[in-house]
Every structure is written in structure tokens, then in C-alpha cells.
Amino acid sequence: MVGIPMSGADMGRIAFETSPLLNLIRGLDPLGSTRPVPAAHRRWLADVRRQIPERSRPVVELLSAIPNYAPAFLIPDVPAGGRTHRTVQEELDALRAVRDADLVQDFQIFDTWERRPSRVYDALRDRGERLIPLLTDAMHALYRACVADDWPDIRRTLDADIGRRARQMAAAGPGAMLNDLHPKLSWEPDQLSLALSKVPDWQYDLRGEGLTFTPSVFGQYVGLLIVPGRRSVMAYPVSELDAAETLEGTDAAGDGLASLIGRARAAALRAIGDDPTTGELATRLGVKAPTASAHAAALRTAGLIVTERTGRSVRHRLTGLGAELLAANRH
Incomplete structure (x- = not known):
């Protein structure tokens, strides 16, 4: 069980944002994942697999190197601006600004994983931030090939979900919204709990800075990114019906x-x-x-x-x- 204590300050700083690159990463996650994939997502993945540019293969290799894990540096930390929508350019700029100190967390995780080595990780370990511009351009090409054309429809679905969550918070309070966000999430006074199998009990500290929730039309799981020095993010899936309707095309x-x-x-x-x-x-x-x-x-x-x-x-x-x-x- 993962515990996320939430103080009054944290509850007051709950935010929602849409993220193009996070949706791209979750869309491609099954390439290295053991999780079952909904039919609409599976069909989408079969289509985009044929469109992945050769220059983007290093990013795909990084995403599939460890099952159910995406390197944190590929999920850019864009400063909060009071807006609901991140633009892909903002996220690419943040990714291009990654430095060696930002890569330490990912190196530690890759170093403990022996079954799925990645040549790109080895190159990243050797070249560090000097490789980031190439990976940023590869990520941009991947976004254009796989998500860009569908992003307006995807964003409308994400907007609708965020609107529903906002109305629920206004009507019944943030605790009710948190308790309804995902089957594996539960809210008790002062703590949000995430039930995960094969994961030791762990407590995260939001440091009174709140939690930003990012919806996605991909995946059925909750993704969590809480590390010192950046905003804490929780990615969650919209309903399977809404996701299927969006991925199958409006x-x-x-x-x-x-x-x-x-x-x-x-x-x-x-x-x-x-x-x-x-x-x-x-x-x-x-x-x-x-x-x-x-x-x-x-x-x-x-x-x-x-x-x-x-x-x-x-x-x-x-x-x-x-x-x-x-x-x-x-x-």
C-alpha cells in the first residue's frame, strides 16, 4: 500500500492539468508492459506502431526498457501557471532543459534493474545532458507521428473529465473526488492510499505543495511521480467508455x-x-x-x-x- 498523506495545504493545492507528452508515454507503455490492454488502446497501438519514425526508436527503447515504468525525465516538470492545459512546446522546452542532476533518480532505478538493459540508457549514462537535445527531438517526432492529429479530440475528452471532477469537488468536497478517482485509490482523513500489489508499504511526502492530477485516455492504472525538487503528479485514466470513444475516432x-x-x-x-x-x-x-x-x-x-x-x-x-x-x- 502506498500512502500519500495530504495536509490542509496539500488539499488546497489540488490541481488538474492535461499533458500531451504524458498521454503519449502512457499510450506507448504497453510496448514494455505486462498489463492487459483495453481493446481500443490495443487497436490504437497497432496503428501507431507502423508510424513510429526511425529517429524516435531510442525513445521507444527507453520507454520499453523497464515494464510499467517511464523515466521521470521524459515527463517534464512544467512550472504551474494556473492553466489547465500544458502545450507540447512547453513540455519539449522543459525536456530540453534537463541536466545531469535531473537524471540521477532514473540512473538509480535503471541500475537496480538487470533483466531489461537499454542501449540508450548506456549512452545516456555516458553522455548525460549532451544526449538530451537528440532525445527531445526524437520525442517531438514521436508525438507528431502518434498523437498530434488526435490531440484535439483527446483533449476534449480530458477536459470533460476534469470538469466532472471539479464539479464533484465543489459539490461534495475534495475527499469525495479523490475516493472516486480510481478503484485502487481510497481516501481517509488526511491520507490518500494507492493499493499496489508486490510493492512494499511506502509513505510519500507532498511537502504541503499539493498534487497535480493528469487524466489520460490510455492505460487502466494510476501513475505516480513524487520526487524532491519538482511538482508531484498523479496520472489517472478516464473511463474506459470515454477512452474507447475517443481512440476509435470522433x-x-x-x-x-x-x-x-x-x-x-x-x-x-x-x-x-x-x-x-x-x-x-x-x-x-x-x-x-x-x-x-x-x-x-x-x-x-x-x-x-x-x-x-x-x-x-x-x-x-x-x-x-x-x-x-x-x-x-x-x-
């Missing part, structure tokens, strides 16, 4: 149904042709049963399907409106 040109109700729910409606169960619907869509159930609930609320229980089975059936909508939008 530009649904040529598909009127997807333009109307979103690509993910259009796919779900098209999959309900012969009264499937929730499990069958999940299999057809390549998602988990709770996600399929959430899609069905949204379609049911819109009056496009009805759900009927027969014995122990729950089946979904098109309504007349749903059938007419499908007939008018063959794809």
Missing part, C-alpha cells in the same frame, strides 16, 4: 450513425442484430462485459434497444426506432 465521415451517437455505440447498436446476451455483445465488440453493459445502457436510455431477462440470461433487442436508425444508416 471523425466519422461517411457514417451518419457514428456521427450521431459515436463510433463505439454505433458499433454496439449494429452488433445487436439477433438479440445477443451481454457476454455475446462483449465478444462481438472485443470489450469487457462491463463496457458492453454500459454501451447497452446508453442505447437503452436513448430508446434504441430494450433489455429483457429470460431465466438467468439478459438479452438486448432493437426497438422499432433502433431498427429504423440502422436501416437508414447502412455502413
